[in-house]
Amino acid sequence: MSEATVVKPDLDFVKEVIAAGGESLKKCYQCATCSVVCNVTPDENPFPRKEMVWAQWGLKEKFQGNPDVWLCHQCNDCTAYCPRGAKPGEVLGAIRKQAIKQYSAPAALVDIVNNKKLLPLIFIVPAVLLALLLSVAGTFGIHEGEVVYSKFASILFLQVVFTPALIFGLAVGVLGVKKFWDDMKKANNVQSGDLKASIIATAKDIAGHQKFKTCDVSGDRYTSHLLVFYSFVALGIATALGVLYIDILGLESPFGFGYGTPVKLFGLIGAVAILAGTILMMSSRFKNEEKLGAGSYYDWLLIGIVGTVGLSGALSWLLRLGGAASVAYPVYFIHLVAVFSLFIYLPYSKLAHLFYRSAAMCFNKYSGREAQSQGAGQS
Amino acid sequence: MSEHESNIVVIGGGISGLTTATEAAEAGYTVTVLEKDPFLGGRVGRMNKYFPKLCPPVCGLEINYRRVKFNPRISYYTMADVEKISGNAGNYEVSVKLRPRHVNDKCTGCNACTEACPVEVPNEYNAGLNKRKAAYITTEQAFPFQYVIDKAACTGDCGTKCREACKYDAVDMEMQPQSLKIKAGSIVLATGWKPYDAKKIDNLGFGRYRNVITNVMMERLASKNGPTGGQITRPSDGKEAKRVAFVQCAGSRDENHLAFCSAVCCLASLKQATYVREQYPDSEAYFFYIDIRTPGTSYERFLNKIKEDDKVRMIKGKVAKVSEDPATGDVIVEVEDIFAGGKSRVAVDLCVLATGMEPTISELRLPSDIKINENGFAVIGKDQKGIYAVGCVKDPVDVAKSVQGATGAALKAIQTVGRLA
Numbered sequence: 001m002s003e004a005t006v007v008k009p010d011l012d013f014v015k016e017v018i019a020a021g022g023e024s025l026k027k028c029y030q031c032a033t034c035s036v037v038c039n040v041t042p043d044e045n046p047f048p049r050k051e052m053v054w055a056q057w058g059l060k061e062k063f064q065g066n067p068d069v070w071l072c073h074q075c076n077d078c079t080a081y082c083p084r085g086a087k088p089g090e091v092l093g094a095i096r097k098q099a100i101k102q103y104s105a106p107a108a109l110v111d112i113v114n115n116k117k118l119l120p121l122i123f124i125v126p127a128v129l130l131a132l133l134l135s136v137a138g139t140f141g142i143h144e145g146e147v148v149y150s151k152f153a154s155i156l157f158l159q160v161v162f163t164p165a166l167i168f169g170l171a172v173g174v175l176g177v178k179k180f181w182d183d184m185k186k187a188n189n190v191q192s193g194d195l196k197a198s199i200i201a202t203a204k205d206i207a208g209h210q211k212f213k214t215c216d217v218s219g220d221r222y223t224s225h226l227l228v229f230y231s232f233v234a235l236g237i238a239t240a241l242g243v244l245y246i247d248i249l250g251l252e253s254p255f256g257f258g259y260g261t262p263v264k265l266f267g268l269i270g271a272v273a274i275l276a277g278t279i280l281m282m283s284s285r286f287k288n289e290e291k292l293g294a295g296s297y298y299d300w301l302l303i304g305i306v307g308t309v310g311l312s313g314a315l316s317w318l319l320r321l322g323g324a325a326s327v328a329y330p331v332y333f334i335h336l337v338a339v340f341s342l343f344i345y346l347p348y349s350k351l352a353h354l355f356y357r358s359a360a361m362c363f364n365k366y367s368g369r370e371a372q373s374q375g376a377g378q379s
Numbered sequence: 380m381s382e383h384e385s386n387i388v389v390i391g392g393g394i395s396g397l398t399t400a401t402e403a404a405e406a407g408y409t410v411t412v413l414e415k416d417p418f419l420g421g422r423v424g425r426m427n428k429y430f431p432k433l434c435p436p437v438c439g440l441e442i443n444y445r446r447v448k449f450n451p452r453i454s455y456y457t458m459a460d461v462e463k464i465s466g467n468a469g470n471y472e473v474s475v476k477l478r479p480r481h482v483n484d485k486c487t488g489c490n491a492c493t494e495a496c497p498v499e500v501p502n503e504y505n506a507g508l509n510k511r512k513a514a515y516i517t518t519e520q521a522f523p524f525q526y527v528i529d530k531a532a533c534t535g536d537c538g539t540k541c542r543e544a545c546k547y548d549a550v551d552m553e554m555q556p557q558s559l560k561i562k563a564g565s566i567v568l569a570t571g572w573k574p575y576d577a578k579k580i581d582n583l584g585f586g587r588y589r590n591v592i593t594n595v596m597m598e599r600l601a602s603k604n605g606p607t608g609g610q611i612t613r614p615s616d617g618k619e620a621k622r623v624a625f626v627q628c629a630g631s632r633d634e635n636h637l638a639f640c641s642a643v644c645c646l647a648s649l650k651q652a653t654y655v656r657e658q659y660p661d662s663e664a665y666f667f668y669i670d671i672r673t674p675g676t677s678y679e680r681f682l683n684k685i686k687e688d689d690k691v692r693m694i695k696g697k698v699a700k701v702s703e704d705p706a707t708g709d710v711i712v713e714v715e716d717i718f719a720g721g722k723s724r725v726a727v728d729l730c731v732l733a734t735g736m737e738p739t740i741s742e743l744r745l746p747s748d749i750k751i752n753e754n755g756f757a758v759i760g761k762d763q764k765g766i767y768a769v770g771c772v773k774d775p776v777d778v779a780k781s782v783q784g785a786t787g788a789a790l791k792a793i794q795t796v797g798r799l800a
Contacts, residue, residue, distance in 0.1 A: 031628070031669040032715035036699035036722065037582060043722040046715055081582060081699060083633030 009058030013098070017055050020114070021296025022094035028052040028086035034078035039214035040071060042369055047071065048078055048088040055095055064102075065183030069095050070353070070360030075215030076292040090293050097298050099356065103176035104347040113348040116297045126344065127337045133161060147320040147328045153336060155246055162340065169346030173355040176347055180356055184363045193366035202362040211361075218292065220284045227277030228306060234270035238263050271317070274310035278303060302350035308338040380558045385409040385454065386796045387789075388473050388563040390461055390743065393421020394778055395770030396569030397443040398785035403793055404452040411561055412447070412455035413475060417527040418517055419444065419455065421571055425504065427601040427609075429778055430650040431681035437520065439778070444522040456559070457523065464566065464746050468765025468795055473561045479554035481528035481538070486549040488516065488524045495544035500532040502606070506574075506596040508614065509606035514541045514550075518604040528552070564796035565765050567788050568757060570743060572736035572771035575630045575637055583629055583732055584701035589615040590710045591701060591730045593629075594647050601654040611658050613729045615708040620729035621662040623655045624712045626698040628669050631735030639754045641735030642775040645672045648733045649685045656688060664691045665725055667698045667714050694723075701730060736775045740768075767791045 018025055030053055035046040047068040054062040063069065069092050076089035101110040112118055134140035134153060143151040184190070205211060209229070212222040241263040245251040281303055285294045312335035319328035347355065364370045387403050389396045392414030400410040418424070426436045447453050458478040466472050482492070496512035504517045513532040516524070528541065528550065538552035574595045577585035584591045590613045592600070599605040600612070613620045625648040630636035645668065652664035671693070673682040685691055700713035710730040716723050738755040745751075749766060750758040756775075759768045769788035770781035 029632075029669065030717070031632075031697040032717055033697050033699040035715040036697070036713050041722075045720055046722050049715060049717070081635070083628070083635060083697075085634050 007057060007059070010060040011058055013060040014055065014058040016098055017091065017094045020094035020097045021298060022055065022087075022091035024085055024087040025052070025055055025091050025094075026086075027084040028056060028082075028088070028091075029084055031083060033081050033083060034088045037077045037081045037216075038072075038075075039077065039216065040073055040075070040211045041068075042071075042364070042372075044369065044372060048092050051092060051095060052086065052088055055091060063095060063099060065180065065185070065187030066099075067184050067188070067360035067363045069099060070357045071211075071364060072096075073211050073215065073221075073357075075212070075221065076218050076288070077216045079292050080217040087293055090296065093296065093299065096353065096356070097350075099180075100176075100348065100352045103180045103356065104172055104352055105175065109348045113345050114298045114301065119301075122345070123337060123341060126340045127333075130161070130333070130336055130340060133157070142325055142329045144325065147323055147325050149316065149320065149329075149332050152329050152332060159247075162343065165340055165343040166346075169343045172347040173352060176352070177355045177359045180359055181363065184360070184367075188363075188367055188369075190363075190367040193368065195362075195366060198362045198365040201365050202358060205361060206358065218284060218288055220280060224277050224280035224284060227273045227280065229277075231270045231273035231277060231310070234266045234273060238266035238270060241266065271310060271314045274306065275314060278307040278310055282307075298350050305338060305342050305345070305349065305351075309335065309342055312338055380560065382560045382562070383411065383454070384562045385411040386563065387411070387565045387567060387792045388413065388471070388561055389567045389569055390473075391421065391569035391571055391770075391772075392416075392419040392455060392457070393569060393571045393770070394423040394439065394443070395571065395772075395781040395785050395788075396421070396567070397440075397447060398782050399567050399569060399769055399789045399792070400453050400455075401443055401446040401450065402786050402789035404450045405446070406789070406793055407452070408793055408796060409452045410454075411563070412453065413459040413461060413473075414455065414457045415460060417457050417480060418521045418523065419447070419457065420520075420522060422595075423778055424518075424520070425595070425602075426598045427603075427605070427654065428650060430646045431677055433650065433653065439782070441520065448522075458527075459559075461743055463744060464766075469564045471563050471566055471765065473563060473566065475559040475561065477557040477559055479530070479556055480525070481530060481552055481554050482514075482526045482549050483551050483554070484525065484549075485547045486525045486545075487547055488526065489546070490516075490526075491544040491546065492526055492528070492541035492550060495540040497540060498532055498534060500529065505599045505606045506593065508592075508596055508599055513537075520604065565767070565792040567792050568740060568743070568745075568749075568766065568768040568772045569770050569785075569788075570739045570772055572775065573739050575734045575737045577629065577732050577734050580630045580636060580732070580734075582700055583626065583698065584703065584710070584730075585732055588701065588703040588710055588730075589613075590620075590703070590708055590728065591732065593732050593734045594625075594644065594651065595734070597651050597654070597731045601651065601658075611655055611729075613708070618708075618728060619659060620655065621659045622665075622727040622729075623652070623662070624665045624667065624698070624710070624725060624727040624730045625652060625733060626667055626701075626712065626730060627671075627733045628697060629732035629734050631733075632669065637735045637737060637754070639735075639775065640672060642672070643777045644733035644735060646678055646681065646777065648731065649673070649682060649691075651731060652685060652691050656690060662690065665712075665727065666691060666693050667696060667712065668693065669695075669697050694718075736771055738771060738775075740772045765795050 032049045035041055035049040041047050072092045074089050074093055079087045079089040101107045104110055113122055131140055137157050139152055209222055209226050212225055312331055316332045316335050319331055386408040387410045389400045389412045392412050396412055400412045404410045420440055423436045423440055428435055456477055460476045462476050463474040492514035493512045496514040498513040499510040501507045502509050502511040513529045516526050542550040574593055577593050600607055603609040611620045631641045655662045655664050673679055695717045696714040698712045698714045702711045709726045711724050711726050712730055713724045740757045741751055741755050752758050757768045757772050767788045769784045
């Protein structure tokens with residue numbers, strides 16, 4: 001006789017998933033269309049069908065160290081073909097939000113950052129903080145004459161305030177990944193693997209957006225995500241070059257080469273890519289709204305922050321050229337607030353996917369599951 | 380314009396309509412049956428066998444033809460399009476347009492016109508699996524047994540060859556459409572269903588891969604009077620179909636297609652699995668399902684009997700991707716086998732999509748007191764007077780329930796007529 005299994009549903013977990021954008025969760029009737037139409041899921045124990053039933057039943061512990069919710073790229077092919085409108089793509093997004101809460105400490109910050117009602121607060125706090133710090137530095141305000149942003153926020157100020165903010169965001173994310181990785185090893189009973197090769201292979205996948213390419217219904221997400229991803233790379237390089245010029249080579253802005261200088265070039269490329277990418281992301285969501293849903297607050301918050309960074313950055317540049325000091329400095333302040341928010345909310349907003357999805361993709365290679373599933377299953 | 384009067388008008392000459400008509404007529408009321416096709420019998424006439432007893436449809440249908448033929452209270456019109464229904468309970472007027480058959484009742488069914496006809500068009504009766512002539516009859520069991528000429532398919536010297544071939548002067552290419560007005564006390568809607576267009580289910584490959592067919596096509600393939608004489612072979616190369624996949628809920632229980640359960644497809648596919656297993660002892664049938672819906676004792680027993688055959692493999696999981704091996708013409712169905720816990724791809728000779736029943740009632744211009752629900756079925760309330768519905772007009776139902784419903788519909792129609800007479 002088989003042992004009886006007692007299922008202990010965690011009803012709060014179900015409610016949280018529903019509140020986080022998975023309101024269609026309970027419509028699922030387990031037909032498994034989603035797992036079959038998904039082009040990124042492995043053959044063995046594919047997602048998202050099993051995640052749907054776990055979430056419906058409130059089996060929170062099943063998500064402990066589950067790489068699959070992160071292997072999902074939210075192409076929404078599953079949602080497009082779902083016969084019940086259960087939107088597995090959106091539900092997995094909501095489950096990922098719960099996973100972020102589990103791994104990015106403190107969990108309360110994930111709730112605060114992603115709470116629609118606290119939207120003004122999460123920008124007012126960094127704005128007030130930056131305004132105070134700039135006032136202490138004595139540079140807060142509109143400066144007459146040629147628009148030079150270092151009059152408003154000196155290079156030293158940026159280094160003292162923004163570098164720790166970024167390090168904070170990265171550190172919380174890395175600690176989260178460490179916890180997540182250990183959980184994945186435990187949950188999937190994986191002892192060892194080739195970590196270095198897995199990391200290299202994952203980096204290649206990410207660089208080429210190989211998984212995104214396989215999306216059918218929302219194929220334009222490949223382009224939009226690629227644009228935003230590489231805009232961050234370009235802007236990162238521009239910033240690194242800035243550090244190199246100023247701190248290491250001791251040069252002073254504008255480094256004497258005009259727009260031909262690499263730092264400017266990368267900055268411009270980044271600005272164009274970030275704006276084009278966010279606009280494409282937004283239009284794609286509206287275009288597919290009827291069938292796929294326009295996404296949850298959690299999605300839009302990130303699009304909003306990234307879009308604000310791009311737009312305020314580009315406007316700051318144009319206004320500086322135009323010499324409109326009275327508008328330029330406030331816009332630049334908005335830009336600083338947006339970038340600061342991006343950094344400190346890095347592990348709490350949807351942007352945390354850069355840690356956890358990368359880790360899950362890497363784990364899938366590390367555990368050998370990805371290799372195993374290719375070409376299997378023919379009978 | 381001719382006028383005609385009867386107690387009851389039945390719209391639709393399938394199993395539901397014919398049963399309603401014969402029941403009411405045998406109770407003493409006059410009935411007119413209007414059928415849009417050139418022959419009576421509807422969907423049931425196209426089937427190979429009924430579930431669960433696996434007897435051929437002649438069982439129920441042929442006796443109904445006989446009851447229709449010899450009952451003076453029943454008149455029927457084929458190729459009849461209902462144009463308008465007006466009036467109210469006890470006093471309806473149905474306007475009908477009769478399309479010309481181009482063959483009059485001198486026809487003896489000798490087949491000379493078909494032999495002489497030079498034109499071939501896809502045979503819709505066999506779901507396009509073969510071709511027919513422009514002058515044709517569907518099967519040897521067709522009722523009325525009177526040929527028809529599809530004038531739209533005629534080209535060139537249309538009508539010349541068949542007219543010359545007919546020894547009985549039965550071909551009349553000058554036949555004109557006729558208008559008909561029927562006064563009736565009550566109306567029974569029995570327009571039935573049509574198979575859901577499988578091409579709309581773009582992930583299942585119908586229309587792209589020739590060896591992906593529908594359940595309706597499978598009935599014709601297995602029928603003795605079908606395109607292959609009952610041999611279950613695949614359309615691409617005529618190879619014996621020994622590995623057959625049945626894909627359940629193909630477009631049913633799916634809000635992108637038909638949101639409702641079509642109620643008969645599970646039983647129909649299980650039945651069709653027996654066709655394959657009986658024809659080829661070394662065959663295998665795969666039955667891919669979300670849930671198996673066989674309600675009631677006799678249907679449950681039918682399911683259990685089929686489950687005893689270990690060559691009928693039941694796999695829980697909906698097929699959501701279909702591809703083709705171009706070298707062999709085999710169809711590869713992809714599914715998550717939920718109980719086994721992984722995706723599998725099964726290569727088969729033939730893939731049968733269990734497409735659902737799409738209601739047809741919305742194609743009829745109905746009086747405003749008949750409401751259509753969100754799934755396209757007629758809503759006939761308890762207090763509905765004068766107009767009733769039977770069979771797949773109201774719900775997706777099987778033959779047994781259609782026939783039961785027909786007796787009820789006949790009774791209601793009789794009550795309307797009797798009360799107001």
